[in-house]
Amino acid sequence: MKNPVDFLKIEYDDLVEKSLDWKMKQIEGASRPLSIVNGKEVIVLCSNNYLGLSTHQKLKKVSINAIKKYGVGAGAVRVISGTMDIHVELEKRLASFKKAEASLTFPTGFSVNSGLIPQLVGENDVIISDELNHGSIIDGVRLTKADRVVYKHNNMEDLTRVINEITKRSPPYRRILIITDGVFSMDGDIAKLDNIAKLGSEIGAIIYVDDAHGEGVLGEGGRGIVNHFHLNHNEIHIEMGTFSKAFGTVGGHISGSKNLVNFAWNKCRTILLSSALPPSVVSSTIAAIDVLEKEPSHVKKLWNNTSYFKKIVRDLGFDTGLSETPIIPIIVGESSKAQLLASKLYDAGIFVVPIVFPMVSRDKARIRIQMNSKLTKEQINNVTTKLESISKELKIL
Numbered sequence: 001m002k003n004p005v006d007f008l009k010i011e012y013d014d015l016v017e018k019s020l021d022w023k024m025k026q027i028e029g030a031s032r033p034l035s036i037v038n039g040k041e042v043i044v045l046c047s048n049n050y051l052g053l054s055t056h057q058k059l060k061k062v063s064i065n066a067i068k069k070y071g072v073g074a075g076a077v078r079v080i081s082g083t084m085d086i087h088v089e090l091e092k093r094l095a096s097f098k099k100a101e102a103s104l105t106f107p108t109g110f111s112v113n114s115g116l117i118p119q120l121v122g123e124n125d126v127i128i129s130d131e132l133n134h135g136s137i138i139d140g141v142r143l144t145k146a147d148r149v150v151y152k153h154n155n156m157e158d159l160t161r162v163i164n165e166i167t168k169r170s171p172p173y174r175r176i177l178i179i180t181d182g183v184f185s186m187d188g189d190i191a192k193l194d195n196i197a198k199l200g201s202e203i204g205a206i207i208y209v210d211d212a213h214g215e216g217v218l219g220e221g222g223r224g225i226v227n228h229f230h231l232n233h234n235e236i237h238i239e240m241g242t243f244s245k246a247f248g249t250v251g252g253h254i255s256g257s258k259n260l261v262n263f264a265w266n267k268c269r270t271i272l273l274s275s276a277l278p279p280s281v282v283s284s285t286i287a288a289i290d291v292l293e294k295e296p297s298h299v300k301k302l303w304n305n306t307s308y309f310k311k312i313v314r315d316l317g318f319d320t321g322l323s324e325t326p327i328i329p330i331i332v333g334e335s336s337k338a339q340l341l342a343s344k345l346y347d348a349g350i351f352v353v354p355i356v357f358p359m360v361s362r363d364k365a366r367i368r369i370q371m372n373s374k375l376t377k378e379q380i381n382n383v384t385t386k387l388e389s390i391s392k393e394l395k396i397l
């Protein structure tokens, strides 16, 4: 008889043959802008740890203290016996940071999107989604029976067209959910959330933003995209995010009304059936909020580095696409060129990832740079010098 799991090897080998397999690089020690990766010291430009908070002294110290006081695990899911006083404290602090009535933590950001979206909508509802939304949103959408319509990336004319189409339906939809990334992770552009909120409010839609890459980056002191556009949680009903990016820890969260939070923790299976965040993570995340509130220099430095780097590469003639944030694509065209550029940069001591088809269209392959507040001017100059010379060698410039 044929072995029922033969496909595991066949499909993996197929990925390897097509160079579509992930080659995991191993970091020695902490994740820092200058790290030892696969035994070689490199400048890391592909980390979500935008502010370097994962190695901040304060976060490390409270984490160790929390382990001494609470142990290493929460011991249960939130609703059974996994809610400790620090989980409640974190949610209070986060709500105040986000200027929201209430906040709620989840195991991960992925589990917010995959757990909450299917509870918000179902049969006779419709989801309107940006074509470049994150995979966790796509999976959340797939778990619903709601109809779904995709609009062209950040294109308000196309969103208007979609809205006009769906409002013609008879009988009308029960609920309409408009969902978008806040900062798009491949292009680094910012959702036109003010326009989306306005268009949405005209049709009574629920507005949901995934601000994974906007938190700690956009808005006053890194409060995120809702703050950036001076919107509130009557206009943006669900502000979702993760501590796994600029906050330097791990864990998903939502902010909005008390009603939203009560609904979510009673309905989402990714809270009801998945364990609470460990106390060390919870306390270091509280410390991350402290740092953001008391040390505005981190966010400022991130933006200074971002503008400094962007100006140089744009002056050199690189195509940075739609980037408006510390996510900076360098678009080079064919996939093979992006792969070659990334591998030559790595040899030269710079760690970036190539983003190629099918993640982006065939002619828009790129390397993606994620700027970091902890990089020095010298390090950035080193990157731009090498980027220039290797790109000339590869006839990208």
Ligand SMILES: *Cc1c(COP(=O)(O)O)cnc(C)c1O
Residues within 6 Å of the ligand: 108, 109, 110, 111, 134, 136, 181, 185, 210, 211, 212, 213, 242, 243, 244, 250, 251, 252
């Ligand atoms: C990283 C990311 C997530 C997932 O967050 P995790 O907490 O790492 O699971 C969700 N949405 C977007 C846009 C992201 O970039």
